[in-house]
Amino acid sequence: MSGDVAIIGMGETPYSRARADKGEVVMSAEQYTAWAVSLALEEAGLTKGDMDGQGLAVIGSEWPHSEIWSAEVAQNLGFRPKLLLRGDFGGENAVELVIQAAAAIRSGLVDYVVAVGGDSPMTPFGAQTSRSWRYDIDYMKPFGLMGFVTLAGLMMNRHMSAYGTKVEHFGKIAVTQREHARLNPNAYVKAPLTIEDYMKSRVLSDPLRLLDSVMFVNGGLAVVMAGRGKASGAPKQPVYITGYGMVHNYAEGDPAMPDVTTTGVKVAARDALQMAGLGSGDLDFLQLYDDFTGAVLMQIEDIGFCAKGEGGRFVERTDMSYRGEVPVNTGGGLLSNGQPGMAAGFVHLVEAVRQLRGEAVNRQVNGARAGLVSGLGGLAYGNNLANSGALILGVV
């Protein structure tokens, strides 16, 4: 395939914790969705009317979402799409929807797809409609588990005990990403962060600290995708999707008792790189799904930058800043950007587009030509994350 579909427009709204008492913007998911779509269409030089008979890909959101949500979004926007895609992949939403949209465009079904994530987890305005997993409701919460926080703690504990990884290794990821966030006008969290601050931060579930984990923000993000024919005339430099891979319910080793330190990104990134005809060494940056620092460390191993278990030592000796050998999460990632609910994966996607267009200003990776965006979503029982995906993006 290599590069017959491109991202030709993107939109990212400012983020908010919806603290009206601090003068923050308070908006609903519908408003964020509309705002992001409008920004992305404008960049692409397109109007709402151009989307008639095209594709609309919508994430499920923390709030609100009805059972039949994508059609509600289409009505809200006044779109008359031929194709509606709906993502229920959690942190993997953006990557998965972009892959599904690319496949639809390649098949000739549509010429354009707008993929949008708008979410307002900080302002639920009424009962949250989404439910957790049956196994969480029945076999985790009554057993005393704290969902994501417990599972992240368990994965990091396993990595430390199996391979000698240290908390400082996780800390370096948080600190590097904060340095990036401080250079990103869109990032929500910009307070300086040192490794000492990290070490002092509150432990939620050993070894997971507050600064290892994300916090929710409200926000909206969108991209416009088109086939090569339409993309070549776009006002902005097209960023091509040159490879992709995904896997669901991946288990390393025995599926009953898998190795939780290996994620499905191992398979997704391998397939994506193969499709793009690249090796991991050809990547100019990584935008890695980072609901917690441990996920970043595991993915660095899974993508092949070092052997499984060497991630801690790799992180220690490697400059992961935008100037470094392996730039990681150059916009600050979710850890410092904040997690806009189920739209989170779009944060990594828009940063990759920005880097490849050369628009990342004071955090620009020099001469960035190819980068990887990963997505991880859904807490699996007895494993790590259920949905894994990877995109290779590039400019020609």
Added chain:
Amino acid sequence: MSEKPLPEITPLSKPFWDAAARHELLVQRCGKCGRFIWYPRGSCPYCGSRDLEWAKPRDTGKVYAATVARAVVGNSPAWEKELPYAVAMVDMDDGFRIYGRVVGAKPEDVRPGMRVRLEFEDIGNGVAVPVFRPA
């Protein structure tokens, strides 16, 4: 006063919960491939068979990963008074993995490799959940 969250018992899971209330461990086992299956399913996730029976596995296993819960996040405030407590991912000797709190040890002392035995703890409304104790 807040209470611990209770499971939503379904026809699928009722045999497990009925046995748990008697402090007995009953887990599905596949009639075709013979593997124990946790949590309850409609078919065997290993071979696809719907020939499932309820069987009694050994109650022993080994901690695969451990953490200490120090804050209540996304769960009932009823857990607050029990903090800090250890939670482990346990690989049972009969080949299935299950989560649970570890009691009877200092939370910080629970580490991967520790041998544990599963027992039950009543959490109210006639419901009991598995917990582990160093074996």
